[in-house]
Amino acid sequence: MVQPKGRTYLELMEKPITTAFHRRKLPHWSVLNHEYFVTFRLHGTIPAHVIATLREKRDKLKDAPQEEIIQNQRLEFLKIESILDTADNNRAFLSNPDIARLVLSKFDEMETKYRWRFPFIVIMPNHVHCLCCDSDNALVSLGKVLGEIKGSTAFQxxxxxxxxxKFWAAENFDHWCRSPLKVESVKRYIMNNPVKARLVSKPEDWPWRKPK
Structure with missing residues (x-):
């Protein structure tokens, strides 16, 4: 993922180069040399009727412009996140210290194996937030990295x-950060999520995060 000759980081922020755009149930937009905010959750953590309502709205927008689809994805994320942060169910498997430790260690392994960077991560009881950064010598796509993280950790x-x-829900929420300010906002969101969910009073009190 080499930066194009003559293009600075700020120029790529202003005029990103799309490397892939595809849809499963959610849109996934990949651009060159950017940071991504990614969330993935445990299977069965969102009620079926909520998923059906979100899918219906998504289907109505299937032929809409990319920007409109992405905006709907953001609204969908906020809805899902509010449910996850207030959920009281029996699927908080990531509260198990052995599993939380397993997921964090898998991110470290992927940094070495595929040369992606994950400088900010938080393992919540039923979902994961992370900031994912590609590099000039990243070896595979973000989708490949996330698929390997989820596949390996699900089995273990x-x-x-x-x-x-099933352990993880099939799809991820992912979107690229369009400015340095957005990157900083994502960092704060990730670190403050345990406080927002009323699990701890200070971010540093939550053990399953990176950086410590």
Whole structure:
């Protein structure tokens, strides 16, 4: 993912180069040399009727411009996040210290293996937030990295729990940060999420995060 000759970081911020745009249930927009805010959650943590309502609205926008689709994705994220942060259910598997530690260590492994950077991560009881940064020598796409993190940790987490079946929800929320100010905002959001969810009173009191 080499920076194009003659293009500075700020120029890429203002006029990003799209490397991929695809949709499954959610849109995924990849651009060259940018930071991404990514969230993925445990399977079964959002009620079926909420998913159905969100899917219906998403389907109505399937032929809309990319920007409108991305804006709807942001609103959808806020809805999902409010549910996750207030959920009181029996699927808070990431509260298990062995599983939280496992997920954090897998991010470290991916930094070495694929040369992506994950400078900010928080493992919540039922979901994960992270800031993902590609580099000039990143070896694979973000989707490949996240797929490997989820696939490997799902198998190992199920072994820890003594269970079988789906562990992670299939898709991720991901969007690229369009300015340095947005990057800083994402960092604060990630670090403050345990406080926002009323799990601790100070960000530094939450053990499952990076940086410590």
């Amino acid at each position: 987490a199920n072994r820890i729990l003594g269970k079988e079946g």
